[in-house]
Amino acid sequence: MDDFPRLLEQIDDVGEKITYRDALVMPTVVFPAGALPTLASGRLTDSPPQITRRMSIGEILAHLSSHGCNNVTEHLDPLGSTDYPVFNGGFGDIYRGSFRDGRSVGLKCPRLYIDSTDDGRRQLKSAAHELYVWSKCNHPNILGLIGVARYRNQLAMVSPWMENGTLRHFLSGQPPVDRYSLCAQIANGVAHMHSQGIVHGDIKSENVLISDDYTPKLTDFGNAALREYTLQFTATTSRPGMSLRWVAPEILEGSTGFTTEGDVYALGMTFLEVFTGSVPYAGINDFAIYSKIICGVYPGRPKQHMPFRHKQADPLWSLLLSCWAYNPQNRPTANQVRDKSHNSISTIIISMSLQPSLSFLRIGDPTAPHALELYLGQLYTSSPSFRHSPNRVDFTCPFSAKIFFKAIDPILKPAFTIGNYKGKVKLILRLQPQPWQVQVQVQVILVIEAALAVGRVAPEHFYTYVTRLFENQEQFFDIPVSNLTPIQIREKLVSLAPEGVDKAAVSELLKHKTTPNGGVAVTDDLKYNVKLGRQNGIHVTPSAVWDGLFMSDVSSSWAQEEWSKFLQAKVTV
Known part of the structure; x- marks a missing residue:
């Protein structure tokens, strides 16, 4: 994939007129998705060594497949998609489809008609460029690219x-969600x-999707640009498309293209949308908006949604004003916006209490005035070398084990129960599965449910059981349990319960309820x-x-x- 920019430049050699139907006679391809099988060897590996101007789109894509591409066409259920687009626009259409295994997928089908004109080459190049940029983004707050497939004689991004x-x-549905957390995650x-x-180039609420668990995910990379390889395309002009209400003044004036500073400006406008539920400059026509942006007149503070003298709203509004600074050099970086969203805005809601069924997760005096919460669970990493690593399984996360044996057991537990900080600080363990690690989700859920079941049956033995889970973490790596059924994995987990724990009672809590999708007795705690x-806003573990x-x-x-330095700075002994 590293030589993809060079291959995109070769697309300029496409010369003769080609109909889109003809372009799809060859198998289509897809950029690596990690969990899907690679293309079988055969016709695609016989592609010519260089892209020539006589190739069809299918042949061009076949050539790209020799550089590490996959094909998910065979995974699509031909009967599991909508008859009509669920959304359409100038770029193309979006359908709802499904894989043969039942997973629902989105199918983005750009409109392409490739000929020897600049516009024709630009359309193909733009689609390929969007896929390339998209394939480089692997993060829980960015919509994942599964691949590309042939769908109803169209090229579909899946x-x-x-x-x-x-x-x-x-x-628009007024959901009961923490909007500060939404901002922090975006x-x-x-x-x-x-x-x-990577510069996104078109950040706004329409380009953020919301998952089933209310996680915001950035999408639509048609305007995105890479620092080392910048392309800007639309179907009819060499200038990129703009979303007026979110665009920074320097971009609107034409003095620069898309930049990270422009993204931060748009991010501030998107934050405003999160709280008001309306587009920036709502009720104002485009001509008036153009004048306001050029003159540096920004939206007023929505007092109903961001009241004055509010401990979260005040720092948020200050952050938005800094994002909209007229001089792009005076704007914060995206990293600074993220950090201020977590710290200054207090995105992390004070949550030092525990429901009664989870009281065993607390170490120390429950009335202590200070609380240290440690989220233990999976390791998230965007590195491809870790995609099939056991490091992602819940209690087998090496970094959670590291902080447990290096800090919690020898330092924090004694300090908060018998040491200088007894009665002053309580430690709360948060068991945090990471939902985006789909392929190991079964082990993740089983391990955490077992810990919760032991804690409910014998809370005095919970800490000992957690210690055993970390000590025996290799038994629950993905490879050792790959041939085991969920029942067998649960049996292994129950066998680790220390003496004094009623293992039969633990097993009973881990039995599935009779109602469909009802989970087990501790599912609600999970x-x-x-x-x-x-x-x-916890996305990696361990987190403090x-x-x-x-x-x-x-x-x-x-x-x-x-x-010691950390606690001395936080607590008066």
């Missing part, structure tokens, strides 16, 4: 289906793109942990929260010296 639709549509996705050298982590605020500097490698 992604997971988001049932809640766009952020704008989602907000900023998290933008910061990741910028760290990869959901509580998932919802809490999602609401509080002190008195309700996310502590980005806490590390799993901290030893006695680092923890």
Whole structure:
């Protein structure tokens, strides 16, 4: 994939007129999706060594497949898609489809008619460029690219289906969600793109989708640009398309193209949408908006949604004003917006209490004035080398085990129960599965449910059981359990319960309810942990929260010296 830019340049050699139907006679291809099988060897591997001007689109894509592409056409259920587009626009149409295994997917079909004109070559190049940029984005707050397939004689970009639709549509239903957390997660996705050298170019609520668990995911990379390879395309002009209400003044004036500073400006406008549920400059016509943007006149503070002297609204509004600074050099970076969303805005809601069924997750005096919360669970990584690693399984996360054996057991537990901080700080363990790791989700759920079941049956033995889970984590890596049924995995987990635990009672709690999709007796406790982590913007583990605020500097490698300095700065002994 690293030589993709060079291949895109070769598309300029396409010369003779080709109909789109003819272009699809060859198998279509898809960029690597990680979990799907690669294309079988055969016709695609026989593609010519260079792209020539006589190739059809199918042949061009076949050539690209030799550079590490896959094909998901055979995974599509031909009877499982909508007859008509669920959304359409100038770029093309979006259908709802499904895989043969029942998973719903979105199918984005760009309108292409390739001929020897500049516009024709630009359309093909634009579609290929969008796919290339999209394939480089692997993050929980960015919509994942599954691949590309031939669909009804069209080229389709395939992604997971988001049932809640766009952020704008989602907000129109007045959902009971934490909007500060939504902002923080969107900023998290933008910061990741910028760290990869990618400028989005069209950030707004219509280009953010909402998953089933209310996770916002950036999408639509048609205007995206790479630092090392910048392309700007539309179907009719060499200038990129603009979304007026979100565009920065320097871009509107034409003095620059899309930039990270322009993304931050648009991010601020998107934050405003999150709280008002309306587009920026609502009720004002485009001509008047153009004048306001050029003159640096920005939307007024929506007092109904962001009241004055509010501990979260005030810092948020200050952040928005900094995002809209007329001089792009005076705007914060996406990383700074993300960090301020977590810290200054207090996205992490104070959540030091525990429901009664989870009281065993607390270490120390429950009345202690300070709380340290440690989220333990899976490791998230965007590195392809980790995609099939056991590191992602819940209690087998090596970094959660590291902080447990290096800090929790020898330092924090003694300090909060018998040491200088007894009665002053309580430690709360949060069991945090990461929903985006789909392929290991079964093990994740089973391990956490077992820990919750032991805690409910014998809370005094919960800590010992967690210790055993970490000590025996290799038994529950993905490969050792790959040939085991869920029942067999549960039996292994129950066998680790220490002496004094009623194992029969634990097993009973882990039996499925008779109602369909009812889960087991501790499923509601699992959901509580998932919802809490999602609401509080926790995306990686281990993560630390002190008195309700996310502590980005806490590390799993901290030893006695680092923890002593941290606690001395936070607590008066």
